[in-house]
Amino acid sequence: QSALTQPPSASGSPGQSVTISCTGTSSDIGNYNYVSWYQQHPGKAPKLMIYEVSKRPSGVPDRFSGSKSGNTASLTVSGLQAEDEADYYCSSYAGSNNPLVVFGGGTKLTVL
Amino acid sequence: ELQLVESGGGLEQPGGSLRLSCGASGFTFSTNAMSWVRQAPGKGLEWVSGISAGGGNTYYTDSVKGRFTISRDNSRDTLYLQMHSLRAEDTALYYCAKVRGTYGEFDYWGQGTLVTVSS
Numbered sequence: 001q002s003a004l005t006q007p008p009s010a011s012g013s014p015g016q017s018v019t020i021s022c023t024g025t026s027s028d029i030g031n032y033n034y035v036s037w038y039q040q041h042p043g044k045a046p047k048l049m050i051y052e053v054s055k056r057p058s059g060v061p062d063r064f065s066g067s068k069s070g071n072t073a074s075l076t077v078s079g080l081q082a083e084d085e086a087d088y089y090c091s092s093y094a095g096s097n098n099p100l101v102v103f104g105g106g107t108k109l110t111v112l
Numbered sequence: 113e114l115q116l117v118e119s120g121g122g123l124e125q126p127g128g129s130l131r132l133s134c135g136a137s138g139f140t141f142s143t144n145a146m147s148w149v150r151q152a153p154g155k156g157l158e159w160v161s162g163i164s165a166g167g168g169n170t171y172y173t174d175s176v177k178g179r180f181t182i183s184r185d186n187s188r189d190t191l192y193l194q195m196h197s198l199r200a201e202d203t204a205l206y207y208c209a210k211v212r213g214t215y216g217e218f219d220y221w222g223q224g225t226l227v228t229v230s231s
Contacts, residue, residue: 002156034215038157045221046149046157051212057219089157093215099173101147101159101216 003028003102004090011110012080020107022073022090027097030071034093037066037075040106041086049088050075077109085111114138114220116208121225128198132225134191134208139220142166142186145211147218148193150204150227158204161193162211175201198229 005023012018022029022037029035035053038046048057050066053073063078073092077084090104120132132148147162161182162171170182181194191208205224212219 032215034217036217038218045207045223046218047221048212048217048219051217051219091157091159091217093217099159100162100171103157103159106156 002105003094003099004092004104006088006090006104006107008105009108009110011112012077013112014080014082016080017076017078018080018109019074019076020088020090020109022075022092022104024071024073024092024102026071028071028092028094028102029068029073032093032095033068035066035068035073036091037064037073038089038091039084039086040089046089080111082111085109114210116210116220116222118206118208118222118225121206121227123228123230124198125231126199126229128229129194129196130198130227132193132195132206132208132227134193134222136189136191136208136210139210141184141189145214146184146191147209147211147216148182148191149207149209149218149221150202151207151224152201152204155204159216160206162216163191195227198227200229202227203229 037050040046054066148160179197207224208222209218210220
């Protein structure tokens with residue numbers, strides 16, 4: 001069982017918006033602004049899409065956005081495109097707790 | 113171009129040992145914390161271990177404490193994971209990941225090396 005809880009699946013049609021939630025606790029998401037999101041296509045390594053809750057690395061489209069409220073973080077993908085179909089994982093720093101970093105179980109995003 | 117290239121994976125019997133390596137290029141390795149993250153077949157990501165830029169601080173998830181040792185050679189731009197007393201549940205693709213900043217966010221990943229523990 002993963003430390004962070006994500007829905008196993010999400011879907012949307014091209015052009016629509018989809019939001020994926022990630023629920024943790026006051027020991028991880030609720031206590032730190034070091035929440036990140038990773039995109040993983042089949043057979044590929046994960047790719048950082050969002051860091052520090054809402055910041056986008058260079059090269060990541062602004063269709064991807066992140067937010068946090070309390071112990072729950074969210075990733076929103078706007079203007080869905082076919083290439084957005086992938087697995088998405090959230091992660092949070094957990095400080096001196098073990099493990100140091102916790103991941104969600106992943107959400108399979110399907111573009112209909 | 114930043115690159116992380118893992119090696120050293122393979123098939124090992126339960127109780128055996130393996131040493132994974134991760135060669136880094138394209139950035140100043142010695143000033144960046146690094147981690148190992150694994151992914152069991154068909155499963156999600158799991159953080160395994162981390163090490164500070166200078167190597168003086170190391171961190172492990174509970175399930176590998178006392179069995180795995182993370183280390184680095186900054187003169188060779190290489191990260192290591194020494195794995196002992198391997199168990200079937202250690203079977204996974206092991207990724208080397210560069211830490212962005214200090215707090216466990218991973219901005220670059222290697223392609224992974226597969227460790228299979230089976231008799």
